[in-house]
Amino acid sequence: MTTPIPQEAVNLVPVYAEIVLLIGASAILLIDMFLSEGKRSITYVLSLLTLLVCGGLTYIDFSSGATVYTFHGMFVSDPMANLLKLFTYLTVGLTLIYSRQYAGDRGMLSGNLGGEFYVLALFAMLGQLVMISGANFLSIYLGVELMSLSLYAMIALRRDNHKATEAAMKYFILGALASGFLLYGISMLYGATGTLDIREVSAAVAAGTIKPTILVFGIVFLVAGLAFKLGVVPFHMWVPDVYEGAPTAVALLLGGAPKIATFAICVRILVEGLLPMAFDWQQMLLVLAVMSLAIGNITAIAQTNLKRMLAYSTIAQMGFVLLGLLAGVAGTTDRTGIDAAYSAAMYYTITYVLTTVGTFGMLMLLSRAGLEAETLNDFKGLSKRNGWFAVVMSILLFSLAGVPPMMGFAAKFSVLTAVLGTGQIWLSVFAVMFSLIGAFYYLRVVKTMWFDEPTDNEPIIARGDAKFVLSLNGIGIVVLGILPGPLLAACLAAVKATLAT
Template sequence: MNPMINNVAAAAGPNLAPVSAEIFLLVAASAILLIDMFLKGKRNLTYVLSLLALVGCAVISFRDLSAGQTVYTFNNMFVSDPMANLLKLFTYLAVGVTLVYSRQYTDDRGMMSGNLGGEFYVLALFSTLGQMIMISGNNMLPIYLGLELMSLSLYALVAMRRDHAVSTEAAMKYFVLGSLASGFMLYGISMVYGATGSLDLSRILEVANAHAANHTILVFGLVFIVAGLAFKLGVVPFHMWVPDVYQGSPTAVTLLLGGAPKLATFAIVLRLLVGGLLPMAFDWQQMLLALAVLSLVFGNLTAIAQSNIKRMLAYSTIAQMGFVLLGLLSGVVDGNRSFAPAAYSSAMYYSITYVLTTLGTFGLIMMLARSGFEAEELADFKGLGKRSPWYAVVMTILMFSLAGVPPMVGFIAKWAVLQAVVTSGQVWLAIVAVMASLIGAFYYLRVVKMMWFDEAVDATPIATPLDMRLALSLNGVIVLVLGVVPDALLGACLTAMTKTLAL
């Protein structure tokens, strides 16, 4: 290319079109923060504006996804590609649905009133912005900055109930352990930079392919990066924060933690390990193998012993993330990368469908809660079939999906991952995963049994806003429909992954 053209382009500044959704959300969140300062009482306007901001982002990302192009900006530090845009769309959906589910819950607990009433919505939006930067980061620096923006927002959200000892304790644990994980990642990034001389993932990939880096230093850095990523995914043995933070946080914040961030973390795992360090697949796949097996076994076994449904779902999350790792570790076999698009798209599909199911389960927990009462014990679901048959049906669909019972979407997701594992020749690993899932089915089906066959402990009528009732109903129907007709989403994930990886 002509150097004169390069100079003119540099003088004109970076191309802002690929980052337009992030700019829009930053401006919208800042405006909402200012508007909220003048509001008193319930934050209905803040709620509506937050949803509209997410809708605006969705319109921009859908436009970019429809174009199907991969566009780089800011000296290749930021990328807009099909994978990023598809994951962003589901991130907006997850955060938006979380806000819908949370409105009544936060109002009942006084979290949406007073001088700082709108902080829940503003912090949720800034957390979303961090996730968007993580998803589109093509350089270790913006990936880390996005991760910290998301994490700092979530730390503050966990500690929102300042006068609640359990929430404060959970926030301290999350902050201390999260800082430790960030340190791991930073140290790993510094080692990779020392070995390759670059933070740019494309350049790191070139150096690794050419075997021009010190392999020992690169592996050393890789170990710390994988440890940091494992913490963010919440997999064994970096899971210790998950049950306490899930239980101690307000349920609305628990959903913000356990929903959309899983998509962003999946994206940076793929960016760092596949986009930058794919030639070292043998090394990091062995690490992910150990993490996956430990998570599947430990998560499912420990969940059985829980009587608190939020802790049960926390250990369930650990096991579910083990399945995501199974897809990620099945992409390269003896240097053969032909399995990669199918394997990585199965992990992407699993992440998306898991988040959709998680939204519904925590939404129902918030629906059963009321002012002065948290529906956090398994016993609180007893007799739901008599109190509210339709929502018992929805919860049954969600539990069956998490357990992997056909025809729910969870079965299709597990099938896709297991197919990738078997195709890669690791049949024994698929058998371990199936056995662990059978153990996990027990505690999911226990909830179903309590809803339909046990007598209700609490017969208080369930009062739910219209928007929440509609969202919960649609949530349950979508989980069922995507299981019956899975091809569209499976195909979208495969197409996005194929175009993005270009393997």
């Protein structure tokens, strides 16, 4: 047993954003009960205003650059957490804007509790914020469960759709299994160290007085639980089925902001808490990354349903994130290289999320009542129906494929640079090879949009706010690809400041 780290008094200032979000979501739920279906837009506006206020509060904390622990060390506000929270607000906000018309056309915003789509999205995000700032295994687990329970309900919102119900059941069962893995791993670490505080666990492990066998078993279960949340091989079986079965708006909520939160808890648990055991968990991440890159890219080639294709694409993209995480300590003791590796993984996660949000947004924009635009045939001849939408979708797909000068190229380059810095040339070559294989299924969609004849000549009808924001989304991917420096520097500074404490 080690001497406990002095615990900080309860300070509510770092938690203002979470408090506002909780109060806002609860108030929106009550207000929505008294709104008629024709006034459901009030719920939509209030949700976006809540995100805006939370973003302002978090930005103030981010600007200060301070690291503050509160709630007796269970919650931390540091530069990494605040930067990731800002992109979480952005991601959820974009999701709500893109999904407004889609959800309305499918009856997800109707009935006495039609605003539950927005409320559940806000509660899921609250869970993500707790995950990002969790400095204790208990608070991290509470965040995971709050997010997961909200998403379970959202997947099944279309009660009359058997595919959505089936997807919710699969995600619920496998999610419960993943929660069991996490809890068992946490219980083993608690049994070995006598604490749930991540900093105290790190100190106990570094002391070298604990039997490594117990720690390794705990790490195995923890990594398995984290791998499920990331959706990497061999814990990927839920991803394609849930993405396909869930309403596209909910699939975006699954594939967007939760990845940011899961990346955060990977850093909290593995890097901040279990860095002395890095040799063990790095080997696990290596296997997960290699399998995800191979299976994700190869399997995606065979898909004609774009939601399933994007699901397997997600698996491969998360493999790249794991490469950045394992490059942080594998084969290097250089502090600069370590910070660069973790910041590259962070930058890659943000890049993936911003691009995926736009891609799913385009799927929803092309959908209409009675039609799901989710197959390759639905994108045939898009350039002839609307040239600008075809341009935006091409930008997003090029970014996912890692084609310069898109943002995705800068992200892949930063991760590969970090891996090369560890001397693992074979791993870099392997990643590049499967990225080239993966480029095929992205470029196939681009070819379909520009060179095939359209099979659907119905006019594309979308709200002005969704079209405007989607255009900004595509332009932003290009701008951040040409000028990646500011965001990369922000990620590097946030990681340095966080790991220094």
